[in-house]
Amino acid sequence: MFKSILVPTMGFSSDPVALETAMLVARDFKGHLECVHVRPDTQQILIQAAGYDMGMGMGTQMVMGDLIDVLQREDAKRTERAQKTFEAFCKREALPLATAPTGEPAATAAWREVSGRESDILVAEARVHDLTVFGNVTALGGLARTVAGTILINGGRPLLLAGPRAPKQIGKSVVVAWKPAPEAARAVSAAMPILAGAAKVTIVAIAENEEETANSAEALATSLRWHGVNAEISYMAHPAGPVQDTILQCAKEAKADLLVMGAYGHSRLSEFVFGGVTRHVLGGPPIPVLLVH
Numbered sequence: 001m002f003k004s005i006l007v008p009t010m011g012f013s014s015d016p017v018a019l020e021t022a023m024l025v026a027r028d029f030k031g032h033l034e035c036v037h038v039r040p041d042t043q044q045i046l047i048q049a050a051g052y053d054m055g056m057g058m059g060t061q062m063v064m065g066d067l068i069d070v071l072q073r074e075d076a077k078r079t080e081r082a083q084k085t086f087e088a089f090c091k092r093e094a095l096p097l098a099t100a101p102t103g104e105p106a107a108t109a110a111w112r113e114v115s116g117r118e119s120d121i122l123v124a125e126a127r128v129h130d131l132t133v134f135g136n137v138t139a140l141g142g143l144a145r146t147v148a149g150t151i152l153i154n155g156g157r158p159l160l161l162a163g164p165r166a167p168k169q170i171g172k173s174v175v176v177a178w179k180p181a182p183e184a185a186r187a188v189s190a191a192m193p194i195l196a197g198a199a200k201v202t203i204v205a206i207a208e209n210e211e212e213t214a215n216s217a218e219a220l221a222t223s224l225r226w227h228g229v230n231a232e233i234s235y236m237a238h239p240a241g242p243v244q245d246t247i248l249q250c251a252k253e254a255k256a257d258l259l260v261m262g263a264y265g266h267s268r269l270s271e272f273v274f275g276g277v278t279r280h281v282l283g284g285p286p287i288p289v290l291l292v293h
Contacts, residue, residue, distance in 0.1 A: 001193050002029045006129040008122050009037045009111075010144070011078030014135030015085045020166035021288055022133035023093060026107040028171065029193065032098065033109040036125055037082045039075055041115040079113065086111050119150045126155030133160045136285075152263050153293050158190040159263075163287045167257045170288055174198045175256040177247045178205045180216035183262025187292040188220065191260045194290070195224065201231045204250045206243055251287060259285065263293040 007022045009015050022033050090097065090109055098108035114121055126132045132155060134148045152159045171194040178184050188195070195201055201224060205217035217233050224231040234250050251259050 001031075002026075002131045003031045004129045004131075005031050005033050006122075006125050006132040007033050007035045008125075008132070008134060008147075009035050009082040009086055010135060011037065011080075011082035011085075012135065012144075014144075014162070015082060016089065017164070017166050018133055018135035018162045019086070019089045021160065021162040021170065023089075023095070023107065024166070024170040025131065025133070025160070025194075026109075028197065030105050030107055031130075032101070032107070033095075034112065034125070034129060035086050035109060036112050036114060036122070037079060038118040038121050039079055039113060039115045040071075040118070083111060083113070119147050122147065122151055123154045126151050126157050126159070129157060131158050131160055133162060136162045136164050152291055158187070159291045161285055161289045161291065163285055163289075167288065170194075170257050171198055173200045173202075173254055173256045174258045174260060175202045175204055175247070175251040175254050176220075177259060177261035178203050178213075178217055178220060179262075180212055181262060181264070183264055183293060185262075187260050187262045187290065188224075190292045191290050192227070194258065195229050195260075196227055199230065200254070201229050202250065202254045202256070203231060203233045204236070204247055205233060206236045206246060248286060256287060259287055259289045261289065261291060263291045 002025050005022050005026055007018055009018070019033070019035070025031065026033055086109075089095070095107060095109045096102070096104075097110060099110050102108060122132075132151055134151065135144070148159065148161065174191070174195060176184075176188060176191070176195075178188075203217050203221055203224075205213050214235060217235060221231040221233050234254075236246055236250075247259070247261070
């Protein structure tokens with residue numbers, strides 16, 4: 001059950017779609033949206049200013065002071081935009097505000113503003129929520145992809161990436177990108193509350209080891225049917241093009257409103273390197289994607 005849903009509000013154009021996508025899930029499960037906006041503290045502002053100073057060759061104390069002022073004003077504007085977007089959304093959706101469970105069978109929301117290092121705070125928040133819903137990263141750029149990736153790897157909970165626009169519904173036609181691997185198994189397990197209520201679930205199995213993948217996909221479909229899930233298999237032994245394109249094409253043909261998949265990658269020294277399919281999806285999915293590492 002997705003009762004406690006974290007929505008990082010960034011103060012960018014992606015916020016409304018993230019809120020709308022999260023609301024679709026919250027309504028299905030009568031859940032709570034915890035909308036968190038992270039402001040950089042003084043230390044983070046100084047780090048940002050130093051980065052700009054080094055990159056632009058600025059060396060005087062006056063220029064550094066001016067740059068800090070600019071960054072602080074921009075942060076204040078983003079915070080104001082984020083809060084106004086949240087307030088307008090709650091008003092439009094007639095969404096009650098609550099800071100603790102109300103006992104009422106209805107979705108609720110809350111706004112919180114905290115200061116510090118964004119990725120650290122959001123990872124800590126993600127660990128204590130059932131689901132994190134992140135805005136479409138295409139509109140946000142590389143830094144947002146880094147934050148989303150950090151939450152995905154270190155949060156320990158499922159991450160729902162919003163598409164470029166909110167769907168009319170979510171979880172009615174679901175595509176599961178399957179391979180016999182722990183990441184895919186965890187993704188299916190995390191998505192079970194949604195899969196159980198779906199009208200149709202399509203398992204897209206793309207073979208690496210052909211026999212193993214086919215047998216595993218059949219076993220998954222059987223297991224899901226024991227849960228009352230209407231599961232069918234779309235099996236691709238040798239896709240004609242890139243795997244990610246095949247998956248997204250299958251999702252399009254199935255008229256899917258949600259893609260469920262594992263997030264793959266490997267550690268390299270202190271850096272986590274995502275696999276090609278995961279990296280492609282993190283670059284901006286065309287529909288909402290539920291990811292689990």
